[in-house]
Amino acid sequence: MDEFDFINKLKSSCHFHQDVKVGIGDDAAVYKTSEHTHQVVCVDTMVEGVHFLKHVSTPEEIGYKALAVNISDIAAMGAIPLYYLVSIAIPSSWKEQELLNLYQGMKELANEYEMDLLGGDTVSTADKLVVTVTVIGEVNANVQTLRSNARDGDIVFVTGNVGDSSAGLALLLEHVTLNNKSHKEYLIQRHKRPTPRVKEGQFIAKLERASLNDISDGLASELNEISEASQLGITINEADLPISEALLELGTSHELNKWVLFGGEDFELVGTTSQESWEKLRNECEDQSISVTKIGTVTSDHSSVRMVTKDHNTITLEKSGYNHFKR
Amino acid sequence: MDEFDFINKLKSSCHFHQDVKVGIGDDAAVYKTSEHTHQVVCVDTMVEGVHFLKHVSTPEEIGYKALAVNISDIAAMGAIPLYYLVSIAIPSSWKEQELLNLYQGMKELANEYEMDLLGGDTVSTADKLVVTVTVIGEVNANVQTLRSNARDGDIVFVTGNVGDSSAGLALLLEHVTLNNKSHKEYLIQRHKRPTPRVKEGQFIAKLERASLNDISDGLASELNEISEASQLGITINEADLPISEALLELGTSHELNKWVLFGGEDFELVGTTSQESWEKLRNECEDQSISVTKIGTVTSDHSSVRMVTKDHNTITLEKSGYNHFKR
Numbered sequence: 001m002d003e004f005d006f007i008n009k010l011k012s013s014c015h016f017h018q019d020v021k022v023g024i025g026d027d028a029a030v031y032k033t034s035e036h037t038h039q040v041v042c043v044d045t046m047v048e049g050v051h052f053l054k055h056v057s058t059p060e061e062i063g064y065k066a067l068a069v070n071i072s073d074i075a076a077m078g079a080i081p082l083y084y085l086v087s088i089a090i091p092s093s094w095k096e097q098e099l100l101n102l103y104q105g106m107k108e109l110a111n112e113y114e115m116d117l118l119g120g121d122t123v124s125t126a127d128k129l130v131v132t133v134t135v136i137g138e139v140n141a142n143v144q145t146l147r148s149n150a151r152d153g154d155i156v157f158v159t160g161n162v163g164d165s166s167a168g169l170a171l172l173l174e175h176v177t178l179n180n181k182s183h184k185e186y187l188i189q190r191h192k193r194p195t196p197r198v199k200e201g202q203f204i205a206k207l208e209r210a211s212l213n214d215i216s217d218g219l220a221s222e223l224n225e226i227s228e229a230s231q232l233g234i235t236i237n238e239a240d241l242p243i244s245e246a247l248l249e250l251g252t253s254h255e256l257n258k259w260v261l262f263g264g265e266d267f268e269l270v271g272t273t274s275q276e277s278w279e280k281l282r283n284e285c286e287d288q289s290i291s292v293t294k295i296g297t298v299t300s301d302h303s304s305v306r307m308v309t310k311d312h313n314t315i316t317l318e319k320s321g322y323n324h325f326k327r
Numbered sequence: 328m329d330e331f332d333f334i335n336k337l338k339s340s341c342h343f344h345q346d347v348k349v350g351i352g353d354d355a356a357v358y359k360t361s362e363h364t365h366q367v368v369c370v371d372t373m374v375e376g377v378h379f380l381k382h383v384s385t386p387e388e389i390g391y392k393a394l395a396v397n398i399s400d401i402a403a404m405g406a407i408p409l410y411y412l413v414s415i416a417i418p419s420s421w422k423e424q425e426l427l428n429l430y431q432g433m434k435e436l437a438n439e440y441e442m443d444l445l446g447g448d449t450v451s452t453a454d455k456l457v458v459t460v461t462v463i464g465e466v467n468a469n470v471q472t473l474r475s476n477a478r479d480g481d482i483v484f485v486t487g488n489v490g491d492s493s494a495g496l497a498l499l500l501e502h503v504t505l506n507n508k509s510h511k512e513y514l515i516q517r518h519k520r521p522t523p524r525v526k527e528g529q530f531i532a533k534l535e536r537a538s539l540n541d542i543s544d545g546l547a548s549e550l551n552e553i554s555e556a557s558q559l560g561i562t563i564n565e566a567d568l569p570i571s572e573a574l575l576e577l578g579t580s581h582e583l584n585k586w587v588l589f590g591g592e593d594f595e596l597v598g599t600t601s602q603e604s605w606e607k608l609r610n611e612c613e614d615q616s617i618s619v620t621k622i623g624t625v626t627s628d629h630s631s632v633r634m635v636t637k638d639h640n641t642i643t644l645e646k647s648g649y650n651h652f653k654r
């Protein structure tokens with residue numbers, strides 16, 4: 001079974017409440033609470049042994065990331081995160097101090113965004129720790145940075161660098177090695193402590209129209225979601241992909257492609273907007289020293305996601321990033 | 328470690344957002360979104376092998392209950408449930424059809440309350456299924472049915488009958504037996520398919536002032552929470568406790584006490600209100616054929632929860648119901 005197919009089976013064709021503006025199928029749900037403001041809500045679960053390993057990440061790092069992945073979903077809706085709730089299933093292998101440190105890791109990040117912990121649940125479990133974080137945010141009623149917003153001729157852009165996080169994981173698991181200590185540390189931190197792109201999401205939300213996704217399952221997967229939701233094709237250029245110096249040092253070209261296109265957990269934002277809006281976004285980001293890169297275009301010529309490689313071949317990028325659900 | 332102590336350590340003395348009206352420590356959190364309306368949000372996790380057993384409950388029943396326990400928290404805030412999100416960690420022992428049935432069980436209950444599924448997460452896990460449900464509701468800005476609202480002289484009341492759910496579990500696990508088939512079925516259904524008391528919560532919310540809790544951890548535990556939060560004593564009368572005919576048939580007096588006082592998962596509402604409001608509530612409930620029973624009084628004479636037994640002894644009821652966190 002595939003996660004995406006499964007989610008499609010749960011979708012309702014209609015809602016009881018007309019206030020629902022975005023239901024299942026985007027980064028977060030959106031519902032109306034007043035004329036000017038919509039609430040944005042999302043939830044993500046991390047499982048010990050699947051999403052994190054206790055011997056490679058500290059409890060603080062695990063807590064930080066559990067919250068970060070949700071803030072990233074809020075950012076991809078052009079929203080501001082406000083509140084979070086934490087539900088945690090705890091096995092006896094975790095000590096009270098470790099649990100407090102996990103919550104401390106969340107609090108550290110929450111403080112950066114002035115978010116309040118509103119509640120949650122604590123239960124026991126026999127086996128592995130499972131932490132579920134719900135984040136609630138707010139967005140202007142006229143903002144919708146949906147996956148389905150792409151239009152023919154749009155510019156495809158991405159914030160920051162891609163591929164760092166999965167390379168960092170490969171380093172942590174000692175699948176690869178890197179002598180340059182600062183580069184190694186950079187990549188590992190990118191995996192352990194991703195920065196949700198809230199500020200970037202706010203810039204993009206001010207554009208006239210934009211499609212937007214956060215990169216949780218890999219660049220190829222997120223681009224496919226935009227392509228499918230907008231029913232348009234996307235073509236990106238390998239030569240334009242923003243890759244960090246550290247990653248370039250580490251990777252052979254085969255590994256690089258795997259990390260950059262299918263690695264996942266970068267928590268950068270990838271989206272599309274009109275040529276005119278792109279110019280505006282690029283200038284604004286330049287003024288603020290924010291990294292945003294044009295990597296391709298949207299087209300009605302085909303309906304898939306394609307990449308023009310450095311040696312000028314065109315390949316199709318399948319939706320085959322991280323898929324925790326596949327088995 | 329105790330769940331209650333742990334939660335206390337997570338509480339913040341202040342919030343970034345003044346819109347937070349109720350934070351950690353009540354049935355659900357409340358925050359302001361407009362002058363007239365507050366949002367109410369809660370989250371609960373159920374773990375296979377801890378909160379449910381696959382060989383005694385169907386996937387539909389497990390789904391139904393996972394949502395019901397959250398709606399109950401919303402009801403205890405005097406609020407109306409509107410939306411839910413579901414995050415689920417799935418082991419390979421669960422088939423796709425079982426998972427769809429679990430969601431169907433939730434949907435069946437959600438339809439009764441006209442609630443929309445807004446989203447969630449699906450991840451894999453090695454061991455036991457873990458399902459986390461987030462419910463969002465709405466409450467009038469002037470309603471606060473907090474645990475800390477009890478006042479000296481208040482009447483203590485409870486909706487429905489208490490003790491049925493844990494007796495139903497004892498029957499399911501074959502710890503006890505009952506020949507009367509309809510009584511047996513009644514008790515089992517009370518465990519598997521508890522009815523969240525949303526309508527009752529709405530009646531109570533209309534009172535001038537009320538303290539309120541839903542019975543998830545047992546009557547004794549919930550009364551202790553009201554007593555502690557309000558810094559007042561509570562005295563209940565054993566003879567007044569509403570006990571179903573089925574439970575009376577099943578139990579010896581020792582077992583009865585265990586189920587009724589410490590059993591948990593009844594998801595009835597227990598609260599306190601002034602003598603005058605109590606009369607009003609009783610009359611309104613009578614008109615609607617809703618069961619609500621006076622079981623005791625609030626007092627400033629002592630600070631504990633006590634019960635006057637049928638043989639006129641007074642015993643102290645400790646906060647020792649279900650506590651999944653204790654180990």
